[in-house]
Amino acid sequence: MQIFSRLPRLSLPTSALRYSQRGMTLIEVMVALLIFGLTGTAVMKATTENLSSVGQLQDITFATFVANNRLAQLHLAREWPIKNNEKGQMDMASSTWYWQQTVTKTAETELIQVRITVATDEAYRRPITNVVSFFAKPTSSGAT
Numbered sequence: 001m002q003i004f005s006r007l008p009r010l011s012l013p014t015s016a017l018r019y020s021q022r023g024m025t026l027i028e029v030m031v032a033l034l035i036f037g038l039t040g041t042a043v044m045k046a047t048t049e050n051l052s053s054v055g056q057l058q059d060i061t062f063a064t065f066v067a068n069n070r071l072a073q074l075h076l077a078r079e080w081p082i083k084n085n086e087k088g089q090m091d092m093a094s095s096t097w098y099w100q101q102t103v104t105k106t107a108e109t110e111l112i113q114v115r116i117t118v119a120t121d122e123a124y125r126r127p128i129t130n131v132v133s134f135f136a137k138p139t140s141s142g143a144t
Contacts, residue, residue: 066116087099098121113132
């Protein structure tokens with residue numbers, strides 16, 4: 001035990017002990033509050049943007065359902081030629097969706113492109129989605 005008795009003892013001055021027992025200064029508290037405030041603001045902004053994008057994704061999903069339903073109706077109707085610039089509306093998810101179909105000829109005479117544009121307003125000022133599909137001229141035997 002003599003090895004430990006030869007080591008010098010460390011002693012802190014009394015002024016250092018008094019300073020270490022004090023609390024935070026007003027400046028330190030204000031800086032901490034500033035950091036927490038900025039962090040809280042950033043978290044709230046991120047949450048708000050996330051909720052906004054969820055609503056947009058929901059609209060895009062329902063508009064795509066409307067467009068796909070219209071394409072299915074065209075497929076089942078088996079009419080040829082398919083009418084260009086036909087418009088209509090469909091109720092889905094407690095909303096009225098307006099669709100417009102645009103028919104474009106392709107290089108193949110028996111194949112056409114049909115684009116369904118879906119919007120929430122009848123004037124189609126802000127279309128939500130476009131879905132494109134191709135239709136072949138129905139054969140007389142009934143096969144597609």
